[in-house]
Amino acid sequence: MAKSYIRFWGVRGSYTAPFKTHLEVGGNTPCVEINIDDHVLICDAGTGIIPFGNKLIYDDKHKELLILLSHFHWDHISGLPFFVPAFHSKYNISFFGPGDSKEVIKKYIDNQMKAPYFPVGTEEWLAKISYLDPKQKKLAYGPMEISYYSAHHPGITYGYKIKAKNKTIIYIPDNECLFLDKSIKEKLKGFTEEETTMFTKMNREEYQAEVNTIANTDILIHDAQYTPQDYEKKKGWGHSCYIDVVNMAIDAKVKNLFLFSHDPNNDDETVSNIHRECQNIITEKKSSLRCHIAKEVLEISLD
Numbered sequence: 684m685a686k687s688y689i690r691f692w693g694v695r696g697s698y699t700a701p702f703k704t705h706l707e708v709g710g711n712t713p714c715v716e717i718n719i720d721d722h723v724l725i726c727d728a729g730t731g732i733i734p735f736g737n738k739l740i741y742d743d744k745h746k747e748l749l750i751l752l753s754h755f756h757w758d759h760i761s762g763l764p765f766f767v768p769a770f771h772s773k774y775n776i777s778f779f780g781p782g783d784s785k786e787v788i789k790k791y792i793d794n795q796m797k798a799p800y801f802p803v804g805t806e807e808w809l810a811k812i813s814y815l816d817p818k819q820k821k822l823a824y825g826p827m828e829i830s831y832y833s834a835h836h837p838g839i840t841y842g843y844k845i846k847a848k849n850k851t852i853i854y855i856p857d858n859e860c861l862f863l864d865k866s867i868k869e870k871l872k873g874f875t876e877e878e879t880t881m882f883t884k885m886n887r888e889e890y891q892a893e894v895n896t897i898a899n900t901d902i903l904i905h906d907a908q909y910t911p912q913d914y915e916k917k918k919g920w921g922h923s924c925y926i927d928v929v930n931m932a933i934d935a936k937v938k939n940l941f942l943f944s945h946d947p948n949n950d951d952e953t954v955s956n957i958h959r960e961c962q963n964i965i966t967e968k969k970s971s972l973r974c975h976i977a978k979e980v981l982e983i984s985l986d
Contacts, residue, residue: 685721687848687985689902692716693731694977696857696908696922696944697758704950709979712758713856713944715904719847719985722825725750726843726854731979732762740767749824751831752780753856754840755791764796764803774810779822781839785814832896834858836921842896848985850901856944858906860893861927862919894935903932904977907942910949910957929961933970941977 693711700710712729723745725732739745748768753759768774782788793805805812815822822829826848831841835858842855864886897903907929908922925942932940942961945954954976961974 685718687719688717689852689904689983689985690716690718691731691977691979691981692735693727693729693762694943694945694979695729695758695947696906698947699730700947702950704952705947707951707978708945708954708976710947711979712761713753714762715854717827717845717847717852719826721745722827723748724824724827724829724845727751727753727759727856728763728766729758729760730762730765733765736762736766736768740771746774748774748776749822750776750778751829751841751843751854752778752788753834753842753854754781754836754838756838756857757795759856760792760795763792764801769805769808769810769812772809772811775813776810777813777815779815779819780817781841782817785816788814788817835860835862840921844896850985851899852902852904853897853900854904856904856906857921858923859919859921860905860923860931861890864890890931894931897932897935897937900935900937902939902941902983903937904941904943905932906944907957908944908946910946913946925957925961926964929964929972929974930968932974933965933968933972937972940972940974942974943977945977 693714694709695712699712702710711731713727714729714731714735715726716735717724717726725748728750769776778788778792780788795801796804828846830844834840834842834855840857842853842858845852905928906923907925909917909924911924911926914924929940942958958974958976965972965974
């Protein structure tokens with residue numbers, strides 16, 4: 684029987700970081716392979732999908748592929764022009780992502796490969812390409828059940844919940860958790876007593892809703908791009924401070940947290956220090972949460 688696993692092919696946020704100081708973590712932008720009993724699910728199509736595509740061609744094994752796009756910012760789709768399986772007729776590739784219709788999703792993917800941005804358009808793709816109805820609430824793909832929800836990130840952005848092998852996996856690469864909390868606290872002085880009560884209640888409900896979404900998750904792959912210093916300058920940009928992420932995962936009783944969407948300015952040592960600080964928070968709170976760094980080619984067994 685085929686093994687089931689998650690493998691990271693790209694773990695950086697925003698843009699690639701092909702630097703000597705970043706090699707341990709990796710420099711490609713988001714792409715995560717979830718392989719369940721030989722059903723290949725691909726989460727996002729950043730530059731990490733390029734080496735993954737090369738491996739698919741080399742292995743010459745998996746011809747059916749489903750690509751889930753969290754959103755259409757370039758760091759999440761910029762690997763598609765170089766995704767070799769799309770240029771081979773033996774592959775069947777389906778896309779799902781946020782949008783009002785199949786046609787809209789197709790247009791978003793087509794546009795980055797049109798002149799003057801790229802010399803070869805999607806009309807040159809030889810694979811059988813299909814775009815799934817974006818209004819479906821749930822997807823079934825082999826043994827996987829897939830649902831999605833909206834993340835706090837500029838534009839429409841999805842987080843995905845995948846259930847398989849008696850496990851729950853949540854992939855949410857770009858998300859500003861506690862975004863409402865930060866905004867309200869900054870403006871509290873200008874609120875009336877009634878407004879303060881209303882916004883405080885709203886804030887608690889929003890946080891609880893986010894905790895409930897990830898509650899008891901086996902594997903949470905979550906945006907942890909910013910340090911507290913970065914976040915002070917970049918509130919509202921749609922990424923999380925790692926301290927907020929680890930605290931939310933603790934409150935939600937998540938089993939395994941994988942810090943993802945690493946800032947391209949953060950070298951291996953900086954990411955390692957972030958991980959160490961997360962471990963300290965977990966120890967202080969006497970939590971059973973296991974926290975990991977998402978690194979390129981890291982493989983997590985699901986068997």
